[in-house]
Amino acid sequence: MKPQTRTPGHRRLTRAVAALAAGLVGLGLTAAVGAPAQAFDPQHTVMQGSQTTMGQTDGPVWTLEMTGDRIYAGGQFTSTRPSGAAAGTGETGQGFLAAFDEATGAPITEFAPKLTNDYNGRAGVVRASVLTPDGSQLIVGGDFNLVDGKRANYLARFDARTGAFLGQVGNNGVDGPVQALAVSPDGTTLYVGGRFSRAGWSARKNVAAISLVNRATLGWAPTVSTPTRNEALRVTALAVSSDNQRVFLAGPFQQVNGSAAQGFAATDAATGALSAGFRSNYLYAPHSWGTAIEVADNEVFLGSRDDFTSGSRRNEGVYSLDATTGAVNWYANCYGDTFGLQVVGGDVYVASHAHDCAAAGGHPELNPRTYLAIHALNRSTGVVRPYFVQTSGNLDDANTRLLSRALASDGNQLVMGGGFLRVNGAAQANVVRFLAGSSAPEKPAYPTATAGPGYVDLRVRLGYDRDDTQLTYKVYRGWQTSAPIYIETRESVMWRTENVTFRDTQVTPGQQVYYRVEAVDPSGQSVMSVRTATVTVG
Template sequence: MRRSRGLTAALALSLAGAGTAIGLVLIPEASAITQPVAFTADNLPTWQPNGIVWAMAEANGTVFAGGTFSAVRPPTGGAGAEQEAVNFVALDAATGAPTSCKLSFTIGDGSATVRALTVSKDKKTLYAGGYFAAVNGTPVNSVAAIDIATCTPKASFHPKFPATVRALVASDSTLYAAGDFSTVEGSARQRFAAVDATSGALKPFVANADEPGRALQLSNDGKNILLGGDFFTVNGSQSHALAVVNATTGAVTKTYGTIPSMSVIKSITADATGYYTGAEGTGGFDGRVALATDFNEKWRDQCLGATQFVLPYDGVLYSSSHAHNCTSEGEFPDGKRHFLLAQNTDWASGQAPAPVGGFVRSPGKLGWHPTANDGLGEGIGPRVMAIAETGATKYMWVGGEFTLINGKAQQALTRFASTGDVGAPTTPVASVSSVKPGEVQVRWRASYDADDNKLTYRIYRNGSATPIATVSANSLEWLRRQASWTDATVKAGVSYSYRVTATDAAGNTSALSATVSVSVPATVSAYPNQVREDGANLYWRYDDVVSPYVADSSVSGNTSGIQLNAPALRQTPGAVTGASTAMGFNGTSQQVYSDHRQTVGSSYTLETWFKTNSTRGGKLLGFGTNQDRNSNLYDKHLYMTNTGRIFFGVNPGSTKTVSTGLLDTYNDNKWHHVVATQGPAGMALYVDGQSKGTLNVTGSQAIEGYWHVGGDNLAGWPSRPTSNFFAGQIDETAVYPKVLTEAQVKNHYNLAKAATDTVSKVTATEDTYINQGAPSTAYGASASLAVRGTSAYETYLRFDIPAAPAGQVLKSASLQVKTTTVASAGTTDTVSVVPVTGTWSGAGTTFNSKPTLGTTPLGSFAGVPDGSAVQSTPLDTTALSAVLGSSYSLGLTSTGTNPLWIWSSESTAVDAKPQLTLTFGAK
């Protein structure tokens, strides 16, 4: 079929909402990973210490790691034997294996440790700092210089640092040190000092601080040094945790007063555009700050989780931490720990947001997300990072306290490369629905890939090997919004099946999603269609068949839900007349929460149905700042008291509620419809289509958060129930970005009880086929059936067809079959569906005794693709209307030579049995 250029353009879906065209979209040539991320999240085999790595540096393709350990061993399953490595190991950046360079950092009393490593600009000298007295027996005092070419300590370099050195940085002529010391070479140097890079002689640089130093960074012009640590003063000037001093004298050139007192700066790094700090705090600031080249702050990332190291590379800032709460950045709420993250080093020109609380938010997180764990020692996880290059390949090395990487055992060291992405995205979880003729909405929870945030999804219909549509959508580990596509080429009364795959930028493709099927209605489903038409941007119908995904059936909201603690699925009967189901909640731990952070405007409507006999109350629907934990801030909610009263509440500074009366209770185990609105006219509450009260309050709590159904915090609210969680059934939850009128509310209530089409699915009660090549054989017990013209196979199906419900007639009918798993199950021939006019039985019918077939087709399959999949074709409604309420037989026949193989009613495969889908509706 020839397509116009206009239609081809319409097929290029990059999905913010739903599309309606079909076709195969050409995908741009894939890069290895989603830019600007430079490394895969697939860790490479790397030798591992038996302790903690505190410091790393790189030179000429070799990575140096220092810490507190005594040996290194091969990666799990790798060749080789454990080797002695006393607080230091040199490794080949490309292989991850130890080199021939062996250095032992020791001390007579106590435990030696290496806490800092840096390399001279000419890449010839490695400087080490920590707490140690000798390197390979050569006496030193917590700082050493190593000749990289010979792997030997320089005996002439031995400045005396009497306490732990925690950071080092080198200029052409000077080595700067930070740590716990108060003297160097017997001269007062409190926490920061500078020595000659060649001789180790003390320099006149003085930057005395009152608490330990932990981080150093030479300014890009070499004129200043950025200091980080625990301190509150430098050379008597007030400046907590961060300061800038003259690189020659140590005189203070810039102070800072915006780092909270309980926080310390652990890391400072630089690129050509500025400087980056990583902070750790106790109830303070745990995140990252970006400074411009003039040392003024550009943005601040206030994620909580003890940032240990920051490393800018090619426009991306990589960080190691155990970030567990990025609420302040509009990202994930307090919960699981995220150990390795990436974000752009700066906002694009003109895109930086306005300051909030005096600080500009950081650029959002990118799609790079290797996993780790807390590990040993302090349980911090990753502590340090370094980048090495070998040929055209770049390697990101990570060291720390972790004992797991990407869920597998790996201690203290790991590495990632710029090539070789081999991890496929997770398999999409798909859902499908149809509420009006000519339209099917295919939805799926976005997949997750640890190094690709932009994935390509392909939708396959009825088992075809060619996708019917291709869609791109973004996702992160903590932000997996629903994606969707609308098939506008379907026919009323026909069943369709769909599967979805996800592909990353390197071409790695997930498995196909589980098959989801839907029958297209012959007429509009009044209630859900009206909810969509009235503008819901969240619509959870609870017809889902698998956990944990709850599909959003709104036109373009794509705000899916996540089931927490396995609520009961597909509870019947639902609130709305017809086939829709509800979800059951246990009243103690179960809920559904939305999967992306958002804000709610000043005008909105909440709507849901519920049924319960609980006397413990609970939240029905509300908005809060967390997902799977109790929200700290929460309002815009509907909740039930112990006595069954309904409250609608907001908190613009204090709690404001509208409620049903003292005797107006709804825990009577019947379905009830509740709607709450807030807008310029204030608050309103409706139950079962009737107004229950209003309140002239237009404000609510201005928070970013998530929608919750079935539970969340209710502390501090009037008539608080015994339980935060609701026990009962909930159905048809919708949120609108506007106020529904009273007339619209009443219309929704009435439509839910209105007559609707009835869909009956009837499985074959008996089936068989005949084979001309075995004319005396009966196949009534076979798990598969066959159709071919020459030499002949014919299939016969018997159905007990129900009578039409009272007041209804047959509006559409279709036959559904499923091809078997044999390689050539499909056919290129047309298979006709005809009435069987003769008698037959599964046990006794053979080719020699086959029944007579009618000559007028009731429907046909115009070719069926190979691959096991559900296939459906419309049948003549008039002909089937005449046989309602009887046993009726259909035959499948063709005139071609290419056979079709389908499952029989004896098969145990899912959706395998032949069935009729009959839609009955009003005359």
């Protein structure tokens, strides 16, 4: 077979396409798992898909906030430890609410509040958090009623810069566990969701609004009712529109104020009445319900889950809605419950256990099933962008197999919390962070060479990248890297094993040769393969 001439500066290399029986090996594409990848959105994400240094916790992280120089994590953990430290090494003993340095990721040991619950003797787990708009205060909610022995009924305030405890929220907090918090953009009102029956001295069922000016319980009091199957009635997510006019709530409910509202509703921020224009059935009855809400400018993003419905009537993806009218901008249908959302620039990062995003341009259902702890969507279109973060845990401990539950960002980095022991194959427990930029290819190509009479066949198993799908492969003969003998750009994804075979005919009988292959991502970062064994041309 005649060699093909490639672009100027490249040497000629034969790509054989006949059958093995004829003695020629073709440009091989073998899919070990599943179908070819979908058409990912080509624009690069803001964040890298490979992690950087970050402290760890010994249990799940349910909520995260980022200030000017701190990362606050709340959850069901009893200690933190440094990045890279094995369990039991360097433990701080700081439980349920902890701070980490935003620059280094190291635990901040001087922040050490003690959260407890003397009503029921249970752990003081933190399940929700929010920063005031000016960034001065951190407000947390959960299962505690004491902070450092001082009364703080399920809600507590801290100085976001120093971490100092500032007391409970409102006149008497609430009388049951808190699972959702939101602050109005003007900083005057805290909206609270969870499972409780009173706020301050007023009856409030599962939702309440508390003044951050005079501590009073306010009049916003929508009524949620009719729980979804096998779920306790509660509110698990809250957000406020950028114009202060609407409060969005989500959870395992089917009615709000006596009207149908499957798992999500938009209400008047003052009265709690349902807002005009918003549908009652963004999510499918009777089992789908909202789990995460994020507001950015005039968009509201809604994530959901459904543990019982099968087929196409299962809502587990993400909606983009007009925050004023309720009109649908797009719906990204990914199967695998959504738990957290974070908008950064043109990206919407989704904390989930997505396993089938084919309908949104992402990876299809595979066998064995492939889960992503974070995937990214194009904010304008909802199409999946290349972003492949994975976690894993201990099969005997359900708290280490939660993948991701919370996201936070300051625009320069993205932090994820959840329940896991490894991130992208490396040891990292329950909290991890990613810096802005592009990661180098994570897995290099792997070449093997086989000599024949007057040629060498080079079989290359392609690599992959955590935040790119289009990788360029440069084939080098020997140690020189100034002039590759072949260049090929291929879609490369971690769940598909792809092998490409090249035939080098620019060799002579008796010549001893070896090869290396460089994988280069669109940003120019690269990783070099190991060299093949030296082979003698027949």
